Amino acid sequence: MEKKSKIYVAGHGGLVGSAIVAHLRQTGYNNIIKKKHSELDLTRQEEVEDFFKKEKPEYVFLAAAKVGGIMGNNTFPADFIFTNLAIQTNIIHASYLNGVKKLLFLGSSCIYPKECPQPMKEEHLLSGYLEPTNEPYAIAKIAGIKMCQAYNRQYGTRYISLMPTNLYGPHDNFDLETSHVLPALIRKFYEAVQKGLDEVEIWGTGTPSREFLYVDDLADAALFLMNNYDDSGIINVGTGKEIPIKDLAGLIARITGFKGCLRFDKSRPDGTMLKCLDVSKINSLGWRAATTLEYGIKKTCQWYRL
């Protein structure tokens, strides 16, 4: 990308999109197109095609998606599969119709099998059954990967697919029912401190492990790959380090000043027990995550308390 290239960031207001816009600006890319949901419904094909015909972006970061944690996915499976299939299909096809030079598609680590060798490598895709709690979302993301690869093969497009691990940071969703674990725990612990509670509820057994990547690192990886990666194969982006949920809770309790005890609600699902990405492919290209989990959580807490 040139500094004056016309760049469209789909989903510019969300966790990932806002970090990508900020990083692009900090790096000297200012010709950025953003459209609010109220201005452009990405699930409507005609609206998307009219937008692309009018604006003619040269580069597209496809960060728009319906995302959520284990309960959000498990409660609204139809919303997750419809909305994500509609958004990505419309944007990828409109990019082809309007000659977009390069598009970066954002997948998810949930595309890998529930029982996947750890750490999960790119070649493990479609090698086993998916985690039931977010299978509709995973199927939508896998369809997006395959669509990018099919357009590259048939039309010679340059659509790359980045697979991030669990992300967190400013502009995340902190709703206690639909959010991911890290923002949910930040909110729970702060509210417990404010109310003087001596117990915080953790879902599941606390024994699953997750890998967490600070969203500014994801934005840096997205820009790095847009400028340095042209392969059709998917590429993992993460820290390559995992932490058990119960230890994550202990870390967030310490950072937020909560001194009480944890209560594990086993009526809530654990989901996949282990989810850690093999990041040797992106590391071999010269990129690695820079933000430690403790520092990223502190930055997220600062933003949350503003």
Ligand code: GFB
């Ligand atoms: O982050 P999370 O909702 O999604 O849950 P996944 C991670 C783990 O944290 C699960 C536990 O074992 C939860 O039971 N957990 C403990 C909690 N307390 C809480 C809490 O208060 N809230 C939440 N949300 N979890 C997501 C997929 O799976 O992974 C997404 O649902 C996406 O679609 C994302 O793929 C990368 O990590 O299990």
